Amino acid sequence: MIAINSPTPLAEVTAAFHAYERALMEDDMDAMDALFHASPHTNRFGVGEVLYGIEAIRAFRKGRGGSPRRRLGHVAITVYGDSFATADAEFFRENSDLRGRQTQSWVRFADGWKVVSAHVSLEGTSH
Numbered sequence: 001m002i003a004i005n006s007p008t009p010l011a012e013v014t015a016a017f018h019a020y021e022r023a024l025m026e027d028d029m030d031a032m033d034a035l036f037h038a039s040p041h042t043n044r045f046g047v048g049e050v051l052y053g054i055e056a057i058r059a060f061r062k063g064r065g066g067s068p069r070r071r072l073g074h075v076a077i078t079v080y081g082d083s084f085a086t087a088d089a090e091f092f093r094e095n096s097d098l099r100g101r102q103t104q105s106w107v108r109f110a111d112g113w114k115v116v117s118a119h120v121s122l123e124g125t126s127h
Contacts, residue, residue, distance in 0.1 A: 002081045003080075003082075004078065005078060005079050006079065006080065006082065007060050008082075009079045009081075009083075009085070009108070010077065010079045010083045010085075012079055012080055012108075012113055013085040013087065013106055014077050015115040016035060016106065016112070017075070017077060017087045017089075017106075019031065019035060020032065020035045020062035020073065020104075020115070021064070022023075023052045024067050025036065025067065025069070025070075027065075027066040027067065029058075029061050029062065031062075031097050032061060033054075033058060035114060035115060036054060036057060036114060036115045036116075036118075037054070037076060037109065037115065038054050038086075038118045039053070039054055039116070040052075040053040040054065040055070041053070041055065041116070042072065042114075042115070042116050042117070043116075043117050043118070044055045044057050044060075044117075044118040044119075044120075045118070045119045045120070046060075046119075047100075047112070047120055047121060047122055056085045065112055067092040067113060068093050068094070068104075069090065069093065069094075070091045070092060070093045070094065070100065071092050071094075072089055072090070072091050073089070073090030073091060073092060073099065074089070074090045075087065075088070075089040075090075076088045076089075082108065083107060083108040084105070084106070084107055084108075085094070085105075085106040085107075085113070085114075086103065086104065086105055086106070087102075087104040087106060088101070088102070088103050088105075089101070089102045090111075091101075096121045099122070100120065100121065100122050101119075101121050101122075101123070101125070102118070102119070102120045103118065103119045104117070104118045104119075105117040105118075
């Protein structure tokens with residue numbers, strides 16, 4: 001049986017998630033990079049981009065000039081066992097009524113917890 005949300009790994013992933021959010025809002029590319037797994041298998045799908053591999057993610061970050069300002073809404077972090085976690089968050093951009101959503105998959109490596117897959121989207125007005 002896999003333990004869900006054991007206190008120590010949950011605290012570690014929660015801290016890593018908030019460290020990433022701080023780095024994102026400060027446009028600290030080194031800190032963001034350190035929290036993503038440096039691999040061609042790490043992917044990030046954003047509001048307007050599809051990025052396969054850490055090099056594409058790095059190039060996108062360098063070219064965008066910082067993330068739009070936002071505040072977090074509900075955040076749900078779940079750790080499965082001691083080496084895999086998901087983080088699902090709602091966010092709200094400044095000067096917008098649209099709700100954004102962010103999902104991250106985290107894996108514990110020898111050098112700490114790293115994002116291996118991320119998806120960011122904004123609510124649409126269709127459907």
